[in-house]
Amino acid sequence: MLRPRWLSLHFHGELYQLGRLQFQRGRIGTWTSGSIAAEGLPLGPGDLGLGLHIPDFLGPLTPKACDRSLAMARDFFARHCSEEPYAVVTCGSWLLDPQLKQYLPRDSNIVRFQERFRISHLPTEPEDRTPVRFVFGTDDLPFDRLPRRTVLERAVVDHLRDGGHWYVGHGWLPL
Numbered sequence: 001m002l003r004p005r006w007l008s009l010h011f012h013g014e015l016y017q018l019g020r021l022q023f024q025r026g027r028i029g030t031w032t033s034g035s036i037a038a039e040g041l042p043l044g045p046g047d048l049g050l051g052l053h054i055p056d057f058l059g060p061l062t063p064k065a066c067d068r069s070l071a072m073a074r075d076f077f078a079r080h081c082s083e084e085p086y087a088v089v090t091c092g093s094w095l096l097d098p099q100l101k102q103y104l105p106r107d108s109n110i111v112r113f114q115e116r117f118r119i120s121h122l123p124t125e126p127e128d129r130t131p132v133r134f135v136f137g138t139d140d141l142p143f144d145r146l147p148r149r150t151v152l153e154r155a156v157v158d159h160l161r162d163g164g165h166w167y168v169g170h171g172w173l174p175l
Contacts, residue, residue, distance in 0.1 A: 009024065063113075
């Protein structure tokens with residue numbers, strides 16, 4: 001789903017498509033900084049951090065594609081933003097909801113993507129429509145009318161049908 005505001009981030013030099021993933025120059029938030037400090041890194045709220053975004057239209061989220069994107073980000077930002085040292089990548093995404101591991105195979109791309117991150121925060125407020133929108137391209141349909149063709153579609157729908165909720169997890173990884 002491309003949105004005009006999202007495209008403007010590219011034009012303003014705030015968001016960069018590097019291989020499979022997108023990286024946004026930004027700052028570390030409060031939730032994430034506590035987790036980073038607990039790991040012994042000398043970073044706090046407001047320090048530089050790259051936000052990682054996962055476009056839904058660029059193919060599989062394979063470990064190889066993620067490795068390549070992270071390597072590209074290391075090189076790109078060191079070369080083009082050398083005055084802004086980025087030591088960590090942060091991410092807030094429904095893909096970091098640990099409940100997905102209950103439904104997906106251990107070797108799935110999503111589970112392997114999750115395992116890269118140290119989870120820093122799981123909100124208490126559910127965001128059920130977020131995975132529905134990304135997996136199905138809409139959040140207008142009632143859950144009982146959504147297709148269940150793939151493992152991921154079944155996971156999203158079955159979890160909601162069983163009374164569960166989905167959350168946007170927040171995490172980080174060293175760059």
